Amino acid sequence: MSSGKVVMGLLAGVAIGTLLGVLFAPDKGSETRKKMAEKGCDLVDGVSDKLTDLIDELNRKIDEVKAKAAASETTEKAAYESDITE
Numbered sequence: 001m002s003s004g005k006v007v008m009g010l011l012a013g014v015a016i017g018t019l020l021g022v023l024f025a026p027d028k029g030s031e032t033r034k035k036m037a038e039k040g041c042d043l044v045d046g047v048s049d050k051l052t053d054l055i056d057e058l059n060r061k062i063d064e065v066k067a068k069a070a071a072s073e074t075t076e077k078a079a080y081e082s083d084i085t086e
Contacts, residue, residue: 003054007047014043 018039025032 003050007050010050011043011047014039 018036021039022032022036025035027035
């Protein structure tokens with residue numbers, strides 16, 4: 001499953017959970033709004049952490065591809081140079 005689908009599923013789940021929590025909340029309106037604000041901050045932090053992890057993983061993969069390309073280029077260059085000297 002792609003990371004985008006996971007993030008969208010997470011956001012949808014949090015939104016539905018928050019809505020149900022508000023509908024069945026026994027607290028006063030001011031308390032409910034405070035709780036919603038806290039949940040919203042938690043959601044933003046969670047999504048931010050997920051995006052940071054995703055970006056870190058993408059950077060690692062890019063570095064791996066660059067390293068493989070550099071190794072391949074070095075191997076090809078060495079093979080070319082050995083063909084010239086023969």
